[in-house]
Amino acid sequence: MRIVYLIMVVFVFLFAGAAFSQESLPLPSTTPQEQSPAPSTPPQAQSPLPPAPAPEWVRMITPLDNADVIGKKPEIKVEFIGPSVRNNLLVTLDGTDITQILILSDKGFEYRPVMPVPVGSHTLVLTAVDGSGAPMQKTVTFKSRHLETFEEASSNNDASIIYTQAVVKPKSTPPAAVTPPQNQSAQPTTTVADFNSKVEGNLKSDNKIKNGNWEVTLNGNIRYFDQDAPAPSPLTKGIDVANWLMTGTYQKDSLKLQASVGDVQVTETSNTINLNRRGGLLQFDYDIFQFRIFNVKGRQTYGMEGGLGIGTGDNILGASTGVKLFERKVEFKTIYLTGESSDSNVFFAPVPPGGTPLNPFGTSNQPGNKKGEVVGFLLTSDFFQNKMKTEFEVDLSRFDPDTSDEFGPQNDSAYLARAYGVLGEHYNYDAKYEYFGKNYATLGNLGAYKDREGVSLSQGLNINKHTFLLALSGANDNVTSDPLFAKIYQYAGGLNYTYNGIQNLSVGLGYQKSLQESRNEPGGLESLNTMTDTVSGNINYTAGKIMLGLTALYSILDDRTLNNADMTTSTITFSPTYFQPELSVTPMFSWNSSKNELMNVRTDSYTGGLNVMSKLGDFTFDLGGTYTIVKADDNSVDTRQINATANLSYSLKGDYVKYINPVVILRNTYIKTTDEVNPSADSDNYGLSLVITGNMPFLF
C-alpha cells in the first residue's frame, strides 16, 4: 500500500508540475495576498482632509516624523505653537478619530493608544482651523515595532492559585447512580470533594515572537494539583503540562512552512483522519502545492504522558499532498496514514484491592490493539462560485481490529461522491453518496461507518421569515450481499421549519420519520422491521433582559415484528432566563417520559435546575443546583438526587494585594441521593470549604 501511495504522490507532483508549467508561469496574477479579505483595521494612510500647506502650528515631541518607535502602545505627545486650538482640533491615527480620548491642555495633548498598534507604518493627522478660519494640517508618519530585537513579541500570562480547606467534610463521596456489574467494583467516583486540604495552580501562557518572515508561538497551561487524598481519576497529583502547542512559521510570498508540536489538530477527511492529539505536524505550502506530515498519539493523553507524542508505538503516522489547479478551483489530494492505537487508556482492568476504578481519559472503546493503514484520494472542485461544489473521495484501508488474535489485517475500501452549494440567497443543498466496505476502518476516525452504502439529500430554503430544512436518506448494510446475513435497509426523512416573523419570537417545528427493515434473512434469523416517528417543537421569546425557551419532543419506535418491542419517549423543557451583568437567574425544568411497551414499563424523569450569579460590590454569589427524580412504574427505579454548589466570594482590595487579586470563597456543596429500590445507595452529604484564590496576570 505504501508503494501505491508513493506512486500516487509522484503522479500528483508530475501532473501538478505539468499543469503549473502550462498555466501558471509566471505566478498567477491573483496572489493569495490579493485574495485574502481586507484587514479589519482602517486604511492607515487615509486622511480626512485634502493636503493644505500651512505654517507650523504644532510641534511633535514624540514620535518624530519618520521615526522608528519601539513599543506596543507608543505614546504620542504634541505641543501647540501659538494659540491653543484645543476647541477645534481633530486628530486621527490610522484613520480613527481619537480626538475625544486625548489628554488635552492649552499647551498640547498626550495620547497612548487604547489597543496595541499593529507593527508597521502609522499615520497621525492633526487638523484645526486658525483664528481666521483657515484650515491647518499636520501629518506625521512613523513606524513601530515591539522590541529592538523582534518586530513583534508578546507574552501574555495568567497565574491562578487556589487553596481549599475543608471546614465541614462530606461524610463520603456521592455514590454512583447506577448499579455496577459484579466484576467491576463500582463506577469511578468523580468528586473532587473528598479531602481535607487541596492546592491547585495553573499558569496560562500565550507567547509570540515575530521577525521578518519568521513567527514562533507557544501556548499552554502548566498545572499543579495536590490534595491529602488520592487524586480522582483521570487527574494526577503533582506538576504537569496540561496542554501546549508550539508553532513555528516561515512565510514569504507564496511559500509557507509551518511546524507544530504539542496538541495538534490533524484534519484531512472524515474517512481518513480528523483528530486533535498530542504529536507533531509539519506543513509546507508553496503556491498551488501543499505537503503535510504528521505523527500523533493514537489516543487522547493528559499532561506529559507520552512526552511529545511523536514516536512509533501507540501512534499514527502519515502524510498528505495536495495541488490546486485551474485557478485553484480544483484540488487533488492524496492522504496516507499508518500506525497502531489502543484508542483508550483504560479498559476492563481489575481494580486493585482498596483502589478506585479508573476513568478513561476522553475515550472508551472495545479492547484490542488496532493496527492499520489507509490511502485516500480526494478531488474537490468549485467552478461555480459556491453554487455547486463537488467532492469525490476514494479510500483504501488495511485494518486489523485486534492484533492479539490469529486473524491478520483485511483490505477494504470506502467511496464518497458529494455535490453541495448555495443557489441565490435562499436555497442550499447537499447531496451525497457514500460506500463503506464491510472491513473498512481507519485509525484516524475509529467512529467511522463500516459495511454501509447510502445516499442522502438535504435542502434548505429561506424565504423572508420562513426557513425550511428537508433531509432525505436511504442506506443499507451487508454491502457484499453475504448470504450468511440479512440485508438491513433504512429510509429516513425529516422536515424542520422555523418562523421568525414576530419580533423577539422564534418558533420551530420538526418532524422525522425513519424506517428499517431486513430482507433476505437466512433461515432461522429474526427479521427486523421498525418505524420511528419524531415530532419536535420549540419557542424562544426575548423581552429585554428576559429570555424564555420552551422545547418539546415526542418519539415513538414501532417494532412491527412479532417481538413488538415498541418504545416511546416524550420530553418537555422550559427554561426562562433573566440576565444583566450584575445579576443572572436561570431556572429550568425538564420532564421526560419513556415507555418500553414490551416490558410495559414507563419511566419518568424530572429535572429542575437553578443557576444564579449575583454581584454586589466586592461580593459575588454563585449557585448551581439540580434536582432530579427518576421513577419507573414497575418500581424497578425510584431515585432522587438534589445537589447544589453555592459560592459566596469576597474580593480583597488594597494596594498590598492588588497584584494577586485575592478572593475568599465560602464554598457549600450538598448532594442528597435517595434510592427507594436500593437504600444502600442513599447518601446525604454536606460540605463546607474555605477557598482562597489568587490571580496574577502579567504581560511582557
Place this chain on the structure above:
Amino acid sequence: MLRKATCVLLFSFLVIFICGRGFAAVNVAPSSISVARGQASTVTLQYQFADIHESSGPLMNGVITSTHGTFMGGGGTNPVPMSVSITNGRGTASEILIIPVGVIERALASVTSGLTYQRVFGLPAQIASVPISITSSDAAASFNVKRIELYFDNKRAEVTVQKHFPNLKAYADIRYAGSGLLEGYWEVDGRIISRVHQMLTFGAMTTLKTPDLPALPTFDPGSHIVRFVITNQGSGLPTPALIYFVTTEEFQARMMELSIKAPQEGAAIDRNAASFKWGSFKGASLFLIQYYENIEAGPVFSAYTKRSSYVLPKQVFTNIFVSGKKYYWKVTGYNEKDNMTGESATGSFVVK
C-alpha cells in the same frame, strides 16, 4: 412389561431431576445476544440462581465458582473467573463479557452466523449458556454502545476556561449498534447536571452535547471532571471522563447589546445632521464607532468616544463619505480595562 414401564418411568424421573437441578436453576439475561462482525463487543450478563442444592440435598449456603467461560463454536475462552454467593439456594451475579473479534471471525470461518457462550458453575454443575448471533453490521445487532469519545470545543478531553466563562460545552460521540432508547446523564464532580433520553436507530453514530441550560458550571475555580454516564443498557464500557480547569481570571463581562437610537435604519443624513446615538450600560466606558462601505471589508472611518453619541466632523463627512451612497455603522463598547463588553447591531444610512 411392568418392569420395563417402571424402568422407563424411573429413568424419566431421573432425567427430569437432573435437568431440573442442572439447567433450570440458573437463568441468564439477556437470553440471547446479537453482535456485529468485524469488531469486538461487550455485553453485561446477569445470572440468577435459584433452587441450588448441596450435593447432599439441602439448599445451598455458600459460594459457587466458575473458572472460565467458553465460546462454543467460536473456539475461545473467557479466562475471567466468577464467584457467586448462594444463600438458601438463591443468588445473583453479573459479568461484563468481552466477545473478542477473533471469536466472531472463527465462527464465521466455519460458515455459521452463530455461537454460544457457556459457563459452568460449581458442583453439581450449573450450566448457563447464551446464544450469540452474528450480524453483518451494527444495524441488526442488539442495541449496544460500542465506543464513547468525549471532548470539548477544542476537540480535546481537556480545556482551560476563565471563571464565569458562559458557554462551555462538552460533546459525546457515541458509536452504537442496533436501535433503541439511549438513557444517561451528564455529571460534573458527581453532580447530575442533565438527563438524556434519545431514540437511536440503525447502528450508527450520534453526537450529544451538554445543554445550554443548565450549562457546565464555571463559577468554581479549579479542576472539574465531566462524565456522560449511560444508565439503561449494559455496554460494560468504562465511563470516560473529561477535565476542565476554571482559572481565577474572570471572564470578560458577557457582551451586552448597545441599542441604536439614531439615525433610524436606512435614514438619509446630511453633513449638518451626521449625529449617531446609542444606548449604553454600566460596564461600557469607551466606545468605538466604525463606518463601512462594505460590512465585510475594513471600515472607511472610525472614532473613539467616551460618550454614547458621535457627530461626524464636517471635514470628514465631506472628504470620506460620498453623496448618494449607502454606508453601514456599528458601535463596540469597552470597559475600564479596555475589554470588549458590548456591541450594537449593524445599522445603515444613506448620504444625501
